[in-house]
Amino acid sequence: MTTLLQVTGLTKRFAEKTVVDAIDFVLEEHTSTALIGPNGAGKTTTLSMLTGLLRPSFGSVNMVGGDLRANIGFLPQYPQFHPWLSALEFTEMVAKLSGVSAKKAKQEAQKTLEFVGLGNDLHKKIATFSGGMKQRLGISQAIVHKPKLLLLDEPVSALDPVGRREVLDLLKGLQQQTTILYSTHILNDAEEMTDQLLFLRDGKLVEQGTLREVRQRYDEPNYVVEFSTVEEAQYFVSQSTFKCTVNGCYVSVAIQEDKPSMQQLLESLTAYPYLVRNVARQTASLEEIFMKVAKRV
């Protein structure tokens, strides 16, 4: 893995309020990183500083082997366009502004618009576009110059489920070509398309790592056994040597240091004539981990 971006002590203060507080992280090339956190955590402010729109109060952002502004593509949460331009005119214009030569710009713009599914709408005025089409156009303007780093602020939160799926698939396709840092509060998306997680809370980076690492840190794995009656469930808990909690017909058996194993649990269940309906191992979803991190003091 090669480091692409190094963020050190990045801080933003507005008067007395610290919105982003000395965060450090590294982005490796061709990885996808999700910046997650509750509303007001500082996600958009962080992205604004990375784009250069907002000047950090302290700290630095270094792109390895290149100028940051020339190598980023940015998609805001609600991208706004000049409505009197066509999709092709707009994408060609931003391609040229991002350094693509005048000769290639039109060709690249056309190719990119086709890639995002706007091939049939090249000459339509942006004023006539739907929300989903604007989001696609937003992606096309962000990638037309083939940036090394793609910064996306809540890229799918304003879309309906169909549009969300389409845009997510598009972004997954881009993972091979570029490095992606995106903010989101839709945790299913983060779970689907993430190599690294950055949890922000009150401007501080409170957790970071791969999905697997973070899960290991916060997961409280357990088995859930479904009995046919409440009495059976209660009887199992009273007889069991495992750490159990009962909730109606369901018994939750805690797993600590990989014990008990599924084998041990099944053996204990077959020792009595229980009518067991289901046994499953459960791991925490990203949402549960998010809630834990968000509430952690």
Next chain:
Amino acid sequence: MSGMNVLLQKEFREAWRSRKFLWIPLVFALLGMSEPLTNYYMMDILEAVGNMPEGFEMLMPELVPADLLLATISQFQLIGLLVLMASFVGAISKERSNGTATLLYVRPISFASFFISKFIVISAVGFVSIVAGFTASVYYTIVLYGTFEVDTLLASIGTYFIWVLFVLALTLMMSAAFKTTVAATGAFIIIFIGQIIDGLVGTFWTISPWKLPLYGVQLIRGTMEMPDYWWSLVMTVVLICVCMSIGVFSMKKNASLTKI
């Protein structure tokens, strides 16, 4: 400079598609032709619609072409400038508040390029408007009153254009520095209150950008004190440069206010 060319193209395209290149010059042309025509046909107009008492006679002053040009400039100074300023006072602030600036500001382009490209295009609209206005005025003045000397006429139009450049630079600077409503209020106050102050107590000084429109007419009359003219011109050009510098600085400083 390639970025500058692209931005110029964008600004021209915007001015063209919003028809600013058409309707603003049209307003100036109408203002320009109204003065010589209404003055020449004033008696006929009064007789037709004036409902004047019988035997009423009005002594109309003998007007020379320079008087008509001064009257035309007075029209430009109020309605013309109002139209120009209102059309362009949101050029930067509106792009910032509606978020269209965001996708441009993240590109590796200097803020000077953004500002200058806008200034060039609104100056072009201003130039076409002035040319349309003066052409209409001069045409009817020549037909109805008499001719001008071409060189002093061109000098007068050029002088007025420098004044308009100052108005536009100030308007754009205010747009870069403030929100649209504050920018509009500030620009209107500086230009129009400045005109009122210059009209009321302007005899105490002879060098000021606000005097340029009048000096342009005095060039035609041949009564201009040239040192005052040149110093006012220099002062205006310097102020244009100052407005542009502050505008670029403000644009950069306020880039973070763009809606994300």
